[in-house]
Amino acid sequence: MLTPSQALAQILATIEPIGDVDEMPLTHAAGRVLAKPAVSDIDMPPFRRAMMDGFAVRSADFDGPKLDDGSIQLNCCGEAKAGAPFEGLVLPGNCIEIYTGAEVPDECDAVVMIERTSRQGNRVRLLDSARAGQHVQARADILAEGAQVLAPGRRLTPVDVSVLAAIGAHPVSVFRPVRVSILTTGDELVPAWVKPQKGQIREGNTLFLAHRCFELFHEVLEVGIVPDDEALLERDFGRALESSDALITTGGVSMGKYDLVGKTFEKLGVEPVLHKVAVKPGKPIWFGMRGPKPVLGLPGNPVSALLGLEAFVRPALARLGGETGAGTQERLRRAVWSGPARDAGDRQLNYPCRLEQDADGRERLVPLDWKGSADIVTVIHAEALAVLPADERVEEGQTIDYRPLGRG
Numbered sequence: 167m168l169t170p171s172q173a174l175a176q177i178l179a180t181i182e183p184i185g186d187v188d189e190m191p192l193t194h195a196a197g198r199v200l201a202k203p204a205v206s207d208i209d210m211p212p213f214r215r216a217m218m219d220g221f222a223v224r225s226a227d228f229d230g231p232k233l234d235d236g237s238i239q240l241n242c243c244g245e246a247k248a249g250a251p252f253e254g255l256v257l258p259g260n261c262i263e264i265y266t267g268a269e270v271p272d273e274c275d276a277v278v279m280i281e282r283t284s285r286q287g288n289r290v291r292l293l294d295s296a297r298a299g300q301h302v303q304a305r306a307d308i309l310a311e312g313a314q315v316l317a318p319g320r321r322l323t324p325v326d327v328s329v330l331a332a333i334g335a336h337p338v339s340v341f342r343p344v345r346v347s348i349l350t351t352g353d354e355l356v357p358a359w360v361k362p363q364k365g366q367i368r369e370g371n372t373l374f375l376a377h378r379c380f381e382l383f384h385e386v387l388e389v390g391i392v393p394d395d396e397a398l399l400e401r402d403f404g405r406a407l408e409s410s411d412a413l414i415t416t417g418g419v420s421m422g423k424y425d426l427v428g429k430t431f432e433k434l435g436v437e438p439v440l441h442k443v444a445v446k447p448g449k450p451i452w453f454g455m456r457g458p459k460p461v462l463g464l465p466g467n468p469v470s471a472l473l474g475l476e477a478f479v480r481p482a483l484a485r486l487g488g489e490t491g492a493g494t495q496e497r498l499r500r501a502v503w504s505g506p507a508r509d510a511g512d513r514q515l516n517y518p519c520r521l522e523q524d525a526d527g528r529e530r531l532v533p534l535d536w537k538g539s540a541d542i543v544t545v546i547h548a549e550a551l552a553v554l555p556a557d558e559r560v561e562e563g564q565t566i567d568y569r570p571l572g573r574g
């Protein structure tokens with residue numbers, strides 16, 4: 167059986183990005199994936215910029231004779247404010263009043279903060295001597311015109327969008343979002359608003375999966391329950407596959423007589439790539455492709471579906487959507503196992519934990535009292551899934567990987 171890392175590598179190697187590009191106004195660009203390099207059309211700042219309110223001076227003026235208290239006097243010959251530069255020349259012995267963000271005149275090379283000055287009419291006394299460059303930001307100090315700020319494949323954050331505005335990348339070329347359908351199978355399943363009768367359970371997997379897909383900026387087209395009936399499965403999976411870029415299902419992928427999902431996928435022309443991964447929970451995951459469309463059958467147990475989403479579906483959809491960065495990788499961090507020594511068994515064990523910080527600031531994984539892959543209730547309190555490697559024993563105090571749970 168494949169390890170989770172091997173399975174993910176195979177999934178990522180199989181999926182090609184959709185590649186369709188939209189031109190988006192920056193007001194709607196956060197969460198979308200950049201399709202072309204973002205290059206600055208300006209220097210940042212575009213001119214030498216005052217970083218304090220005060221007086222723009224020629225630092226050489228401070229080399230001359232000083233008053234008894236060490237200060238010097240200059241003549242104030244004008245002002246510059248953000249958006250309204252000083253138009254004249256600042257001759258030796260002169261300064262101008264200047265405000266934060268304003269352009270520093272070419273003749274000046276320093277700004278003295280207003281707090282270190284006193285003024286009477288046009289006579290300004292400067293208590294501190296000025297070092298060349300003081301409180302002046304050089305042109306293009308932050309960024310030069312023509313520099314690439316972001317590479318394609320990046321899912322844009324709110325900070326990115328603010329930078330794209332500053333460099334003139336509006337509208338911005340982004341990949342269109344992935345359209346995904348999410349279906350669950352099982353004759354026992356009823357929706358949240360139905361009181362379960364004998365043998366029935368309320369289903370929540372589709373809601374978890376759909377909300378995670380929203381958080382990950384995908385479009386969710388269809389969400390629903392399909393009974394364990396070959397004809398209905400074929401009809402509903404087939405319809406969802408026609409309209410969507412990817413199909414995610416949950417339930418019906420293990421060995422029982424009514425586990426019809428893999429069989430239905432194959433009837434619909436989905437090419438199988440893998441079935442079963444050495445991971446607990448989540449073992450019977452099914453993955454295949456119909457043309458360019460990934461099809462992922464997750465197990466029905468709710469925590470198995472969660473593991474499948476975090477470990478495989480999240481990176482798979484990120485790749486389909488054109489992402490190239492961390493979103494397409496396994497999301498793993500390191501922390502100290504703070505439970506009793508534990509054997510993982512023959513599959514990688516993903517165990518729900520709280521995350522705590524010890525006195526030294528190190529993160530600790532505190533295992534919850536979890537009842538296995540059907541127990542999603544305990545996972546309410548989990549911030550992480552500790553990753554206990556297959557066929558190994560993890561001792562208390564040992565540093566191991568974990569999968570963070572949460573929005574990212």
Ligand SMILES: Nc1nc2c(c(=O)[nH]1)N[C@H]1C(S)=C(S)[C@@H](COP(=O)(O)OP(=O)(O)OC[C@H]3O[C@@H](n4cnc5c(N)ncnc54)[C@H](O)[C@@H]3O)O[C@H]1N2
Nearest residue numbers: 350369370371372417418419420421425449465466467470
């Ligand atoms: N003989 C074997 N039996 C099982 C194996 C195996 O290898 N050999 N694998 C086990 C493992 S591991 C898992 S995980 C489960 C997965 O089973 P399925 O994917 O076929 O899921 P179902 O049988 O349809 O359902 C399992 C469980 O989850 C509940 N469920 C289903 N859908 C939902 C939903 N949308 N929301 C909430 N709960 C759901 C369902 O009622 C069942 O209780 O198979 C083992 N068996």
Ligand code: MOO
Nearest residue numbers: 447448449470539
């Ligand atoms: O792999 Mo199953 O998901 O253990 O419960």
